[in-house]
Amino acid sequence: LECFKPTKYEKIFFFDCDMLCVKDISKGLEEAPNEYVSGCGGTNRSINCGLMIIGKNWLNEETYNTLVKCVTTMGKTRLFTQHMINHVVPIFNLISDDYNWKVAPTTDSSRKITEYGITDTTKIIHWAGALPDKNKNREPYPKPWEEKEDANILSKLWYKYKKEMLKEISDE
Secondary structure, three states: OHHHOOOOOOEEEEEOOOEEEOOOOHHHHHHOOOOOEEEEEEEOOEEEEEEEEEEHHHOOHHHHHHHHHHHHHOOOOOOHHHHHHHHHOOOOEEOOHHHOEEOOOOOOOOOOOOOOOOOOOOOEEEOOOOOOEHHHOEOOOOOHHHOOOOOOHHHHHHHHHHHHHHHHHHHO
């Protein structure tokens, strides 16, 4: 919820820690209007909050305080802050799901895929759906760093990026 605090910036970009950027995302960030919270993975009334572009109009004390108040009024929910944000923001600006391609037990395998199982236009891979769901008797879906490097094609991709990043950091 801290990303909704007032700031001097025109937009705030929120990116979950279980996401991997594989293509340029600058166009989506630049084109997101300031009068909205932009995101994808849902409808204009409810998004997956793993990726959000929060426009200047939403970066204010009133929004922030309303969201913080939800911590006590909404009680514990499985997706905690996502439910709160979807409750407080009445309408979202939807951006392409290419900015939040979800790897989850419900991933649609019929989508056009590349060698990694993602679409040709995928910009961000999101290991969503990892939380357990007692109501559906579902075990947690593993994050790539919890799996062996060769567990599947997307884990291999995640480890490839990890190795490149570590090499780049050590070369500096």
